Amino acid sequence: xxxxxxxxxxxxxxxxxxxxxxxxxxxxxxxxxxxxxxxxxxxxxxxxxxxxxxxxxxxxxxxxxxxxxxxxxxxxxxxxxxxxxxxxxxxxxxxxxxxxxxxxxxxxxxxxxxxxxxxxxxxxxxxxxxxxxxxxxxxxxxxxxxxxxxxxxxxxxxxxxxxxxxxxxxxxxxxxxxxxxxxxxxxxxxxxxxxxxxxxxxxxxxxxxxxxxxxxxxxxxxxxxxxxxxxxxxxxxxxxxxxxxxxxxxxxxxxxxxxxxxxxxxxxxxxxxxxxxxxxxxxxxxxxxxxxxxxxxxx
Amino acid sequence: xxxxxxxxxxxxxxxxxxxxxxxxxxxxxxxxxxxxxxxxxxxxxxxxxxxxxxxxxxxxxxxxxxxxxxxxxxxxxxxxxxxxxxxxxxxxxxxxxxxxxxxxxxxxxxxxxxxxxxxxxxxxxxxxxxxxxxxxxxxxxxxxxxxxxxxxxxxxxxxxxxxxxxxxxxxxxxxxxxxxxxxxxxxxxxxxxxxxxxxxxxxxxxxxxxxxxxxxxxxxxxxxxxxxxxxxxxxxxxxxxxxxxxxxx
Numbered sequence: 001x002x003x004x005x006x007x008x009x010x011x012x013x014x015x016x017x018x019x020x021x022x023x024x025x026x027x028x029x030x031x032x033x034x035x036x037x038x039x040x041x042x043x044x045x046x047x048x049x050x051x052x053x054x055x056x057x058x059x060x061x062x063x064x065x066x067x068x069x070x071x072x073x074x075x076x077x078x079x080x081x082x083x084x085x086x087x088x089x090x091x092x093x094x095x096x097x098x099x100x101x102x103x104x105x106x107x108x109x110x111x112x113x114x115x116x117x118x119x120x121x122x123x124x125x126x127x128x129x130x131x132x133x134x135x136x137x138x139x140x141x142x143x144x145x146x147x148x149x150x151x152x153x154x155x156x157x158x159x160x161x162x163x164x165x166x167x168x169x170x171x172x173x174x175x176x177x178x179x180x181x182x183x184x185x186x187x188x189x190x191x192x193x194x195x196x197x198x199x200x201x202x203x204x205x206x207x208x209x210x211x212x213x214x215x216x217x218x219x220x221x222x223x224x225x226x227x228x229x230x231x232x233x234x235x236x237x238x239x240x241x242x243x244x245x246x247x248x249x250x251x252x253x254x255x256x257x258x259x260x261x262x263x264x265x266x267x268x269x270x271x272x273x274x275x276x277x278x279x280x281x282x283x284x285x286x287x288x289x290x291x292x293x294x295x296x297x298x299x
Numbered sequence: 300x301x302x303x304x305x306x307x308x309x310x311x312x313x314x315x316x317x318x319x320x321x322x323x324x325x326x327x328x329x330x331x332x333x334x335x336x337x338x339x340x341x342x343x344x345x346x347x348x349x350x351x352x353x354x355x356x357x358x359x360x361x362x363x364x365x366x367x368x369x370x371x372x373x374x375x376x377x378x379x380x381x382x383x384x385x386x387x388x389x390x391x392x393x394x395x396x397x398x399x400x401x402x403x404x405x406x407x408x409x410x411x412x413x414x415x416x417x418x419x420x421x422x423x424x425x426x427x428x429x430x431x432x433x434x435x436x437x438x439x440x441x442x443x444x445x446x447x448x449x450x451x452x453x454x455x456x457x458x459x460x461x462x463x464x465x466x467x468x469x470x471x472x473x474x475x476x477x478x479x480x481x482x483x484x485x486x487x488x489x490x491x492x493x494x495x496x497x498x499x500x501x502x503x504x505x506x507x508x509x510x511x512x513x514x515x516x517x518x519x520x521x522x523x524x525x526x527x528x529x530x531x532x533x534x535x536x537x538x539x540x541x542x543x544x545x546x547x548x
């Protein structure tokens with residue numbers, strides 16, 4: 001009996017059959033296109049699903065008299081709000097204001113946050129005495145102190161920025177501090193052996209090592225800054241209206257399509273801000289920071 | 300009082316180290332490294348070999364005894380390459396000059412020269428993540444060489460490399476020894492590495508570490524790679540291994 005016959009007789013044999021190499025799609029441009037489609041197609045499918053659900057709720061679940069108020073169908077949001085300049089213009093103006101408020105607040109929160117964390121990292125006792133208060137800042141409900149902020153700083157631009165700073169600063173402090181402490185022990189020894197000054201250690205070792213964490217904090221804080229701006233709008237109605245102000249107005253006047261349009265706009269705003277800071281982070285530390293620091297020992 | 304005997308570059312006199320946890324890492328170590336001498340220390344893991352280097356370099360203080368150094372121009376090569384991942388190979392080597400506040404031109408020239416010595420001139424702009432393990436270790440060596448130190452401390456520098464890279468690195472280091480005039484204290488757990496590189500091999504016991512035995516290695520530098528397969532080399536390695544086993548029992 002030949003070897004082949006033995007194999008055929010034995011039904012329990014496990015075969016590892018060959019699969020030809022796919023020789024993946026020639027040019028890099030095509031491969032990039034394919035990767036892009038791989039991201040976009042599922043996203044688009046989910047969006048379609050969402051729109052479908054929206055339509056379903058509007059037309060199937062709700063009576064016509066309630067539909068217009070509770071869930072106006074998407075095409076109506078599009079025609080009465082987004083495509084009508086007199087409706088969309090105040091929203092865009094409000095959006096611009098919110099962009100200004102949130103980005104001003106974010107810049108201040110980042111600068112103060114990195115500075116505070118750097119100061120805390122200088123000595124154990126500084127960190128032990130200050131960090132708990134940073135945590136308190138995070139845990140005190142913002143809504144509880146907002147009226148006080150209004151009382152102190154009026155009800156306009158400054159007060160809104162301060163709300164953003166309070167909401168966005170904690171992730172900056174916490175992430176920067178974590179990053180500063182993450183510098184390699186061996187690298188610290190190297191600096192010690194070369195008699196590095198405290199300043200050299202901070203600037204050449206600890207802060208660069210903290211950059212990936214600082215950017216991670218920035219991504220979280222950027223999203224929070226959008227929330228802060230809109231929350232600020234709700235409370236501080238002096239001066240130009242922000243998206244939060246409009247949301248409130250539309251709700252009171254039962255302008256449901258406009259309400260939906262404003263919600264969509266503020267969500268898009270948040271998503272774009274998050275995407276921009278994710279991109280910036282990749283640009284800044286992507287070349288050397290690979291997350292897990294994958295290291296292959298042979299090449 | 301410092302008791303630095305003639306021609307000694309590093310001298311341990313009655314050195315002991317007990318950690319705050321109570322663990323006695325080293326007990327009564329007397330050891331000297333002569334000027335221009337290459338001394339290896341072998342011993343079982345956890346015997347306090349690395350502690351020896353941390354004490355000598357001043358990263359840590361002994362709890363008894365004294366360590367005297369002929370020069371403060373020391374370099375330390377760590378177990379890991381310990382490169383800053385955001386700096387290129389060249390910038391990593393330059394770091395030492397920066398910390399010592401050399402002028403930009405001076406430290407760059409010195410860094411380029413050191414990278415050339417380890418054969419990495421073409422890779423000066425690469426980030427550590429783009430280099431292989433062996434190349435990263437060579438950058439680390441270049442960084443140690445850059446200020447032309449008098450005393451080198453090596454803490455199992457090739458321990459994490461694969462066998463072929465490791466042998467090649469030993470040969471390169473040994474070629475450097477031939478041209479340079481530094482003293483070196485080299486920690487390793489590889490007997491053949493110790494014999495191949497050193498003028499003298501010191502065997503330590505398990506914790507608490509103490510010195511059990513010393514073997515002089517008479518071969519001239521530069522040493523050919525094939526030396527490792529010669530009978531005399533084997534005999535010396537055998538002597539070191541026997542002492543190691545004895546200390547382990």
